[in-house]
Amino acid sequence: MKARLAAFTGGITKLFSRRGQDAKGGKRALVHEILSIQVFSAALVGGLAIVTIYWGGQWVLHDNYSRWALQWTEQINELGSPLYLADDQEARISLDNFVDRYPEIDQIVYFANDGSVLHSVDNSEDVDPINDLSATQLQEAIDVVGDKAPYVMRGGLLDPRQFEILAPVWIESIPDDGLFGFDAASPADSTKIELLGFVKMKLDFVIFHDRLLSNIRSAIIVLVIFLILFALYGRHALRNALASISDLQRPIKELAKGNLDVKFKPAQHREISDIVEALQTTVTALSERDAQLQQLANHDSLTGLYNRRRFTEELKKEVMDVMRTGRSSALFFVDLDQFKYINDACGHPAGDRLIRKVADELQRSIRRDDMVARFGGDEFAILVRDVNVAGAKASAETILVNMRRMAHIEGEQVFHVHCSIGIAIMVGDNLHHDELISQADIACREAKSAGRNRARVYSLTDGHEQRGVTDVGWMNCLRKALDENKFQIRYQPINRISTGETTHHELLIRLKMEDGEFVSPDAFLPSAVRFGLMNEIDFWMIHHASIAYAEYSRPGARLKFSINLSANAFENDDLTSYVKENFKKYNVRPSDIVFEITESLAVRRPLQVDRQIATLRDFGCKFALDDFGTGYSSFGYLQKLQFDYIKIDGTFVQDLPNNSVDQKMIKLIAEVGREAGMQTIAEYVGSAETLVLLSELGVDLAQGYFVGRPTKTPKSRSTPISLSSHRQRRSQK
DSSP, X not given: OHHXXXXXXXXXXXXXXXXXXXXXXXXXXXXXXXXXXXHHHHHHHHHHHXXXXXXXXXXXXXXXXXXXXXXXXXXXXXXXXXXXXXXXXXXXXXXXXXXXXXXXXXXXXEEETTSOEEEEEESOSSOOOOXXXXXXXXXXXXXXXXXXXXXXXXXXXXXXXXXXXXXXXXXXXXXXXXXXXXXXXXXXXXOEXXXXXXXXXXXXXXXXXXXXHHHHHHHHHHHHHHHHHHHHHHHHHXXXXXXXXXXXXXXXXXXXXXXXXXXXXXXXXXXXHHHHHHHHHHHHHHHHHHHHHHHHHHBOTTTOSBOHHHHHHHHHHHHHHHHHHOOOEEEEEEEETTHHHHXXXXXXXXXXXXXXXXXXXXXXXXXXXXXXXXXXXXEEEXXXXXXXXXXXXXXXXXXXXXXXXXXXXXXXXXXXXXXXXXXXXXXXXXXXXXXXXXXXXXXXXXXXXXXXXXXXEOOSTXXXXXXXXXXXXXXXXHHXXXXXXXXXXXEEEEEETTTOOEEEEEEEEXXXXXXXXXXXXXXXXXXXXXXXXXXXXXXXXXXHHHHHHHHHOBTTBXXXXXXXXXXXXXXXTTHHHHHHHHHHHTTOOGGGEEEEEEHHHHHHOOHHHHHHHHXXXXXXXXXXXXXXXXXXXXXXXHHHSOOSEEEEOGGGTTTGGGOHHHHHHHHHHHHHHHHTXXXXXXXXXXXXXXXXXXXXXXXXXEOSTTTOOOBSXXXXXXXXXXXXXXXXXXXXO
C-alpha cells in the first residue's frame, strides 16, 4: 500500500511540474507551483492518514484480541481445573459448551505437570496435531508461575489474527497451623504453591479481522475520494484566488515594452490589491514624466510655444503636404525691433516678461491651424498654412497692426513693441525647409533695413538673389564642413606682460574652402547662428581641443588652452557631460582649460547657463569674460560674477596710445578686476608701445599680432621687447 501511495503522490507532482513549466524560458509558473504544492500536500497528508488508520487499526485489533484471549484463558483455567483432580465429565461438557460459544477458539489443550497431554477440545477440523510440551515450553510456563502476567503469548504482533497462549495451572494454600499468626512478609508464613499442569489455547480471529479490515478499506476509499475532491476543489479555489496574479502578467509585459496605456484589473485580496495600486501609481507617474519630458523637448521653457526643433519637424511635414497637394503655404520669420534697448533699460526679467507677452499676442493673431514657435532670443517663426502671397501679406499685416497696438509697462515706463517680418512662400520648387528658413530670415533683415516695423516677401529679384544664394551657400558649406571635418584650429599665444612668458593659447577656428583658402570665423559664424549650427561647432571645438591637448602636451611643460563657447552651447543639457567625457578620454586637466563667454551671456545668466557654468567650475575649468566693455559695461555686474579672466575688447586697445579715454577705461577695468581677484587680458596688441602702456595701466596679460600670430601648432614665444629697455629708450628720446 505504501508503494502505491508513493507512486500516486509522485505522479501528481510530476504532472503539475510539467504543467508548471514555461514553454519559453523553462521557468515554473507561480500559480502552477502553488497548485502543485497544494495537491502534493493533500496527497501526503492523505497518505499519512491512510497509513495511520491502517496501522492504528492493526494495533487496536491486536490489543483487543489480546485482552479477549487473556479473559478466555482465565475462564478456561477455572473450567478445566477439575480435570486435574479427577476425570470430571461435567467439566468436559462445560468446556465443550464454552468453546462452541466462541468460534474464534480453535483448540484448547490441557497438560499434566510433566508436559504430557491430559485433555483437548477442538473447534475446527483444520488444527495442528497435539504434541506434548517441549522442555523449552515447559520451562517457559513454569517460570511465569506467580507472576503478575502468568502466561506465555506467541503471535499477534505481525498478524493479529492468530494467538497461542500457554498458561500454568497451580494451587496456592496457607499453612493450617499459622492461620491466626500469619505474616505475609515472613518467608515461613509464605503461601504454598502446587503446580497442577498447563493449559494451551489457540485462537484465530480471521473472520472478525477480515470483516473489520473490509470496513477499514471502505473508510480508506471514502477518505481517498474525499482527498481527491478536496484537491480538485483546492485547485479550483487557489486558481480563483491567484487569478489576480496571473492577470498581472500581460500588463507588466506591456509595461516593460514601454506601453503606458495598460490597465490593471482590480484585485479582491488586500496584498495583491496593494501591488496593483502601486503598479497603477507607477504607470501614472511614468505617464506624467513622459508628458513633462515631451513638453520640455518640444516647447520653449519661457513662452510655452513650440521650440525650433519641433517647429522644424512641423515645417518638414508641411513641405511634404504642399508637394503632395500642390497648394501653397508661408513661413514667417518675426524679429522684435529694438528689443535690446528694453533689456538694457529695465533688465532681463523685464525682457522675459515682454517676450511672454509677445508670444501671447502672436498666438492671438494667427488662425487656429497656423503655428507659432520661438526660435530663440527675440526671434519667432510662424507657419501659415494654405495661403498664397496675398493671403500671407494680409496675415503679416494683421500681426503688425496687433503688435503696434500692444503696450508693455515696466515701472513708470511704457514701451510700444514693433516687429519686422520676413515671408518665404512654399510653392513650386521652393520646398526645402532649411532654404525656407534662410529665405524668411533674409527677408526679415531686408524689412529691418527698410526701416523696421514692416513685412517683406523673399524674392530673388531686386538685388536679393546674390545675397540669398550667398547666405544659403554658407549653410551648405558649414554643414559639409561639420560632416567632413574641414574645420581647422589655430593657436594664438597669450603672454604675461611682466615676464614676457606665454601662459596659454587661445584656440581659433578656421574654415578651409574648396580652393584651399582659409576663412576666418567672422565670415561664417553669423550664418551658423542663424541656421542653428553653432552648437555643433562648439562641440567640434571642445572635441578637437581635447585631441590637441593630448597631442601637444609634454612632460614638465603644462599646456593651457582658452576656448570660445557661444550661448548655444550652454543651452544644450549635454554640455557638461560632453566636456567631462572628452577630458577623461584624452587626459585633459580641467584646470588647464579656460572657457571664454561673451559679456552679454554672462550678465544675462539664465538658470540653465548658470547651472552649467557652476558645474564646469566645480569640475576645475576656468572662465574668461570676453569682449568686456562693448556691451553692458556694468562694473556692478562685474563684481558679482565669478570669473578668472577679463578680456578687454580690442576696440579699446587698437588706438590706445592716441586715445586718453580708452586709457582711462582700461585702467578702471584693470583696477576693478584686480579688486575682484580677476586677471585682465588685452586683445589686439599690435605694437611694443601699446604693450608698455598696458603694463603701466595695470593690465596682466596681452594678446595680439605683436605678441604672436595664430599658428598651426601651439608655440610658446616670449615677448620680443622687454619693458625695461623700452622705457629707457623712450626716456632718452
